[in-house]
Amino acid sequence: MQSSNSLNSDEKLQVRKLEISDKNKGFMELLQQLTVCDSVSDKEFEERFREISSCGDDHFICVVEDDQSGKIIATGSVFIEKKFIRNCGKVGHIEDVVVDSNARGRQLGKKIIGFLTDHARSTGCYKVILDCSLENKLFYEKCGYKQKEIQMVKYFN
Amino acid sequence: MQSSNSLNSDEKLQVRKLEISDKNKGFMELLQQLTVCDSVSDKEFEERFREISSCGDDHFICVVEDDQSGKIIATGSVFIEKKFIRNCGKVGHIEDVVVDSNARGRQLGKKIIGFLTDHARSTGCYKVILDCSLENKLFYEKCGYKQKEIQMVKYFN
Numbered sequence: 001m002q003s004s005n006s007l008n009s010d011e012k013l014q015v016r017k018l019e020i021s022d023k024n025k026g027f028m029e030l031l032q033q034l035t036v037c038d039s040v041s042d043k044e045f046e047e048r049f050r051e052i053s054s055c056g057d058d059h060f061i062c063v064v065e066d067d068q069s070g071k072i073i074a075t076g077s078v079f080i081e082k083k084f085i086r087n088c089g090k091v092g093h094i095e096d097v098v099v100d101s102n103a104r105g106r107q108l109g110k111k112i113i114g115f116l117t118d119h120a121r122s123t124g125c126y127k128v129i130l131d132c133s134l135e136n137k138l139f140y141e142k143c144g145y146k147q148k149e150i151q152m153v154k155y156f157n
Numbered sequence: 158m159q160s161s162n163s164l165n166s167d168e169k170l171q172v173r174k175l176e177i178s179d180k181n182k183g184f185m186e187l188l189q190q191l192t193v194c195d196s197v198s199d200k201e202f203e204e205r206f207r208e209i210s211s212c213g214d215d216h217f218i219c220v221v222e223d224d225q226s227g228k229i230i231a232t233g234s235v236f237i238e239k240k241f242i243r244n245c246g247k248v249g250h251i252e253d254v255v256v257d258s259n260a261r262g263r264q265l266g267k268k269i270i271g272f273l274t275d276h277a278r279s280t281g282c283y284k285v286i287l288d289c290s291l292e293n294k295l296f297y298e299k300c301g302y303k304q305k306e307i308q309m310v311k312y313f314n
Contacts, residue, residue, distance in 0.1 A: 059238075155283065
């Protein structure tokens with residue numbers, strides 16, 4: 001019956017806005033599973049947190065906190081770009097989506113993407129976009145996304 | 158000798174920041190060559206212009222004005238996303254790059270991309286990214302970009 005309990009537990013898990021106290025709940029360690037993410041000081045974290053918060057709904061970072069462990073086990077962000085095209089339209093850009101490797105298979109990624117997509121829609125975007133690896137294409141298709149273009153990058157050293 | 162004069166003339170063409178008066182210099186008509194871009198009222202344009210300007214260097218739209226015709230013949234934008242990963246790093250996102258169909262072949266696209274890339278670097282970004290069609294891949298490679306991921310999109314109706 002454990003899987004049934006686990007399912008019920010997962011259904012209760014809420015997606016919420018990132019809080020400043022999430023640094024002490026493993027938020028940065030979770031991001032380390034995504035890419036290079038050195039530990040930052042509390043001061044650096046707070047400064048960046050306030051910069052992002054000052055954008056209000058135009059830059060939204062969400063998290064899922066595991067009610068058992070108190071750890072952040074999933075996150076993703078969306079920021080809203082204001083354009084002149086499409087009748088002064090807006091576009092949501094989803095970035096930095098990651099689910100804890102120990103919490104995979106619990107639909108948390110889908111939950112995060114659904115939340116961020118709804119956020120973009122509610123702020124009046126005409127579309128929402130994201131870049132991903134080919135191996136994650138199927139996951140995003142299950143979330144209602146379609147492949148359109150290719151991503152080009154230039155790194156500065 | 159016309160092509161030589163034209164070349165000298167092109168070398169003098171400067172990339173500069175979008176100004177509010179550029180609406181009357183064909184800026185919106187240029188964007189129409191990129192995608193759906195209905196005409197907007199002066200009030201709507203000014204409101205969006207001020208919203209974007211309020212981001213300072215974090216959302217920069219540049220243009221090239223033809224010194225002969227006084228028309229805007231190239232444009233592109235970059236906005237700076239603030240992250241927690243990469244030691245609270247920043248990423249430049251290039252969007253809405255277009256060169257007037259009558260001004261192609263004059264290296265204006267390369268000039269715009271160079272300008273926006275330099276802007277991203279000067280604001281401290283560790284990388285700059287953009288999405289493009291497969292047919293534009295070679296152009297961006299000539300600008301120093303490399304293909305990395307794929308772009309997924311969801312449109313709202």
